[in-house]
Amino acid sequence: MDALFDSIADNIAEHGFAVADKFLSQDELNNILTLDDFKNTANHFKKAGIGKQQGLQINEAIRGDYIKWVDKEASPAPLQVYVSRLESLVQYLNQALFLSLKDFEVHMTVYPIGTFYKRHLDQFKKDDHRKLSVICYLNEGWKEEHGGQLRMYLPEKTADILPVGGRLVCFRSDQIEHEVLPATRERYSITGWILDQYIALKHL
Numbered sequence: 001m002d003a004l005f006d007s008i009a010d011n012i013a014e015h016g017f018a019v020a021d022k023f024l025s026q027d028e029l030n031n032i033l034t035l036d037d038f039k040n041t042a043n044h045f046k047k048a049g050i051g052k053q054q055g056l057q058i059n060e061a062i063r064g065d066y067i068k069w070v071d072k073e074a075s076p077a078p079l080q081v082y083v084s085r086l087e088s089l090v091q092y093l094n095q096a097l098f099l100s101l102k103d104f105e106v107h108m109t110v111y112p113i114g115t116f117y118k119r120h121l122d123q124f125k126k127d128d129h130r131k132l133s134v135i136c137y138l139n140e141g142w143k144e145e146h147g148g149q150l151r152m153y154l155p156e157k158t159a160d161i162l163p164v165g166g167r168l169v170c171f172r173s174d175q176i177e178h179e180v181l182p183a184t185r186e187r188y189s190i191t192g193w194i195l196d197q198y199i200a201l202k203h204l
């Protein structure tokens with residue numbers, strides 16, 4: 001894992017984002033996908049909103065995904081594997097990049113066919129504790145023609161990333177605007193943010 005973590009740190013330092021394949025192995029992601037949460041998303045997930053707490057709004061013209069927050073202390077074993085890998089990544093990035101990262105929050109995500117998330121930044125207006133966005137994709141056999149790319153708006157170009165199973169994308173939450181394009185398949189992922197403070201308020 002160290003070589004993978006090292007390339008993530010280098011790319012974040014140099015370009016503000018990193019794409020790392022095989023962050024989760026095929027077995028690890030199969031185990032996550034067969035969790036009841038993912039097999040039966042209609043019962044477990046709820047519509048994602050925009051903003052925080054009192055300001056939270058549902059707006060399908062902006063985002064159409066469904067989410068379930070992960071309880072880091074009490075998640076099922078397959079998710080715990082991912083949570084501890086992220087913990088190691090956070091430690092590594094702290095040492096490599098001096099970011100003073102403290103904690104992270106993650107939710108399971110499903111985008112039903114045809115849904116999207118319009119161009120946005122991940123930091124909230126009144127709360128800038130989200131330092132890095134981290135998304136791990138869980139989709140087997142995803143191809144270009146399925147759509148669903150993460151489009152990042154970089155200073156001189158855009159970069160489109162396919163949500164291929166096991167792939168991790170990590171980028172600076174305060175700098176990189178991005179969007180999720182609609183797909184012809186359901187699109188599964190675990191979405192998270194690494195913060196520079198300890199989480200005070202649980203979403204659960």
Ligand SMILES: O=C(O)CCC(=O)C(=O)O
Pocket residue numbers: 117122135149150178179180189191
């Ligand atoms: O799933 C993705 O590729 C990005 C998701 C995203 O931008 C978000 O949840 O803020």
Ligand SMILES: [Fe+2]
Pocket residue numbers: 120121122133178
């Ligand atoms: Fe985002």
